[in-house]
Amino acid sequence: MSVILVTGSYDHEIRFWEAWSGICSRTISRTGETGQVNRLAISPDKRLLAAAIHKKVNIYEIASPSNEPLVSFESHTMNVSAVAFHSEGKWLVTASEDGTIKIWDLRTSTLHRTYDNGAPVNDVIVHPNQGELISCDQAGSIKQWDLTDNICSHELTPAGDVPIRSVSLAADGTCLVAGNNKGQCYVWKVNDENSNLPRFQAVTRFQAHSKYLTRCLLSPDARYLATCSADTSVKIWLIGPNYDFRLDRVLVGHQRWVWDCAFSADSAYLVTASSDHTARLWEMASGETVRQYNGHHKAAVCCALHDGAS
Template sequence: MYGNVPQQQQNQQPQAAQQDLSVVLVTGSYDHEIRFWEAWSGICSRTIARSGEQGQVNRIAISPDKRLLAAAIHKKVAVYEVAGNANTPIVVFEGHTGNVTAVCFHAEGKWVVTGSEDSTIRIWDLRSSHLYRSYDNGSPVNDVVIHPNQGELISCDQSGAIKQWDLSENSCTLELTPMGEIPMRSISVASDGSLLVAGNNKGKVFIWRICDDPSQDRFQPVSKFQAHSRYLTRCLLSPDVKLLATCSADKSIKIWSIAPNYDVKLEKSLLGHQRWVWDCAFSADSAYLVTASSDHVARLWELSSGETVRQYNGHRKAAVCVALNDVNLA
């Protein structure tokens, strides 16, 4: 994210940086606010206050081209322009009857996928602003990701299932239940499509190798381990697929290395948050991690040292979601 920027230069954010969208860092909170941050200085550059509106912000996602921010707000999804200053979304997707728990963008930004406690997964067309497709999951959905091939969705749910949804067949084509009915809380797919990671309510993490050979099982289990002794809230693979971050109710974030033979080793425990850690996001170079916590604060961690290098203060209630896009689009 920073390259080799000296510490004093990091603190001296250039005046022009307020219009610099090379790093888009956003947090959402139970105080109903969405905040944009200058990553280097820690200054809040924009607040979407949502005055008079109901509903906490559950999840947020930034489009690959950094133009749009999608926010899962209670039962709806609001889409905002990243470069604008308006508090008003450019489109609102309504139709879920339960809390929206997951939101992610298609690689070309043409559609948005959502998962909800109403047991449905929905695809929304950003061009027409309408619902494109809906899947009945049969159980409250806790997380959804889009496979890098853009042709499959993978979800996890409250009944303990992980499901693969084939967009061409318009159906669920595969289901895993690694620990019976224990709810699966979070999933992550490697950027190169090689691995699937999932974590459950009991703090246990499972890793599968994703196989594209039709003569073999699609998901081949390669590792499982106890990451936390308390509730796991998020698991996330780094962009370079060498690290795995797990967040927990135990106030910690743990950084695990994944070897080519799939051996998993605890590299660091990131300590400093005072309450539950709900969400995390890696920088594009896999060198930094941003986290959001019930202690109202987001933190930027330098993974080589395991230290907090920035703290983002301003939310008045739990900060429960974070999104970061610092990919160089040039």
């Protein structure tokens, strides 16, 4: 499949969609299993789907019609809040409300390493250099984890103890954005670790939403920042050459909280998932909904899109 679009919901279902027709092509129904689907990630080679389901992570083979996972990772003791693949698909990182970040070896299906974050983790991403992780947590911290030295090498607390909900890093690793529970976004320029400048240089902050922010995401081309919120909107911010963020447009259409979003590889489209049970495909140029995905019976809280080269 050239385009893989997946959504997850509190109805315990994972749905695969034909992006342009809006038809649901496959449903993974986890009959008898408890726990909602919290987060989704597609492996870079488009072969695997990682689904964070309550306290565990199921790995599904995308090309297989089977509802059964290839493997389940079950070491977390509370809700798994984030999942992300290594660029070559060798390992998977997960984060949880249990305060830990775990790295799983996908070749041996074993737990490779655990980091104690000290507070419930809300999000974790893999640095483009594949040697560092960046996490954010309920205590208001953003931490960088060095995978070589096995340490937390940097910590930021931009708004005291206000929980940081989401973090996003530009594809070239030079810009970090974080969003918090009060709808504020914070921006840092990320300097080379060998430079004489601080690794994280605060650039700006702005009020993205008046209500709870659920996700912030930089586009692959680093031209846009998308922010999702409890206010039912998605806002698109244009990023200037000096890291200045200007509101470009507000995507209006969802009826309830918007929980997650994913850009297309060319940054021309955005997928969103909402508590109104739907997901939407937006055209960035016009700000219009070009497709709505209907089928979930409860809140759609996560989505994943992979339409790039495998």
